[in-house]
Amino acid sequence: MKKFLTMFVLSAFLASTAFAQGAIKIGANWNLADITGNHGSKGAMLAVEEINKAGGVLGKQLQLVIVDDEGKGDKGVAAIEKLVTVDKVDFLIGGMSSAVALAQVPTMKKYQKVVVSTGAASYLVENALGADADWYFHLHPWDYTQGASYLEGWTAIRNKYPNIKIDRMFLAYEEGAFGKSSYDSSKKMFEKDFQFDGESFKSAALGGGDYTAMIEKAKEYKPDIFLWAGYDADALPMLEQAKAMRFSPPLFVGAPPGWPKDFGKSKLADNVTLYGMWAPSINDVNPVSKKFYDAFVAKYKEEPATYFGPLAYSAVYVLAEGIKRAGSLDSTAVIKALEQTKYLSALGETISFSPSNVIKHQGIRNQKILQWQNGRQEVIWPFEVQTRPPVYPFPAWK
């Protein structure tokens, strides 16, 4: 028995060493206690599994090493240090919070590993990186490119559906960095073409949850479109209070990074419009999205609840294809190869990289405009991936 155990342990050790030596190591960090990081990491693991089943990359298997950044800057820095110096990863992916990314930038600059980032919307991250960070490939849109896409989207919707009147816009924003930067960039963007006003609120996620003063101001303003930028915890209580105060603007739009898991099951959700990069309805018009969705549900027995699932899944594929094109793990070659990326992603669009305001490699620029219709998020813009026309106006509360 003892001999058998010794043999077993020895062979397991040799196998793992051989595997580790032959593998291409990808280091990743997300906040795993948060739904975005939880589903993001699962999306990435799924992509690695698929690629390995299909023979790997350059004849080697991919190995994904995930470290929880807990949504904290110091933990995010420790995660990068561990991935680079202990796990000796070849590449880095992941991320969600802009604050974590800001703390990580100096460490990333120190090692200059090729990074395919799935998070960080704040322009401050781009400023901190600087124009020389050619090793940084940013998939998630920046706050200002998102703002520009909303302007483009609403203008296109207004032009296509003349019955939809959008002149007066009201933006309710959570008082933290996320909400304030959304407000500032939207104001700058929309003020030229729309009448614009706004009011802050304390998010339920940060100990708030009373929206009555903000709703009162919005009601007085009589907006054609009411937008709110907050967190998933605000979604239902804000609708409850809007209902109680009989506030039903023609367009009720929410822009949190993620929605509560069962939001669609609530009766209040119907015809609420939202911003996002992905929804399961995209499966109807995009085969990659369907492939991702089916595999995710089969593996994890749950539906991807946020766009971070398909985004992280895409990040692994983008990187794997870049390595394949480069034909080696050399950073310079992989950077050049990634610059040639044209990847039809599960998000319903082809990912390629071009310069943004500061960095050289910006991937996705747009968010989509979606709407809850009969418990499902339908895409109403961009029209090329539209799954349903918009329901307008948002019905008055009964």
Add this chain to the structure above:
Amino acid sequence: MKKPANYIFPLALIFAGGLLPVFLGAYPQAVARSVFTFMALAISWDMLLRSGQISFGIAGFFGLGSYTAIILSVRAGVAPVVAMLSAAAFAALVAFLLGFLVLRLRSTYFSITTLALGEIFKVIIHNWSSFTGGPEGLVLPQVVFGGKSSSLYWLSYAILLFAVGASVLFEKSKMHFSLTAIRNNEIAARTSGINIFANLLIAFTASSLIQGLVGGVHVMSYGFAMPDTAFDANYTLLPLAMALLGGIHSTWGPIIGALLLGVISEYLKLMIPYGHLLVYGLIIILVILFMPRGIYGLIKKERSKRNG
């Protein structure tokens, strides 16, 4: 008087701590920096607690120090060392001035007021956008020492030693007897001729100075400050949990607590990536329930039992 042999262990420990970057890689150094940050905060919290006053204002003075350092650095181009020292000085000055108001309060009233002070600092910084960067915060063009791991380690280690030194000074000086007397019975302490207000003011100012200094060092090491992160409630809650776990009213208690919780949290994270926070929380609850005096309290009890 203590025998010289009694100093050998602490001195060896200090020396060994300083040598760690020679043997450890960047990752353990990064974890150690985080542990040192919370350790220094836990020690500073305990320094005031020895008077019986429970402060919930750690995050407030930590955030105030963070913003003092980054504003001086970004707006006035002040050198990092000066910015960090100014963070300590400003937090101490604010605590000293506010002390005249808040140190009239006792028990829960004092605790709630210190919690509110932190919130007030946060609201001011949040709304004074033109100067503080508002909710989006401020970013340094470069972190101190160019982000070199060993230098950052030694910097946070030096700050920790400063906090330990201040705490030991409190323990070994007349302050210790004054604060203990105030904690045990304020009326009796006053009757014995102890200047209650002066002692509380010194303890409050000194603990806030350390919290401001730690905030200043933290912001210069990570390169940015936002109200949500600089005034994060974790900077109050974690040091409290660490001191309670290690044992209050001592320097060793917070050191043991911070070391254990810091290392356990990192270990659990690597072992149980999805669910480590649950186990971590459970450990804290169990230890506080079954070891109310903390680990150091238990050690002291065992030692005194053995000595009869």
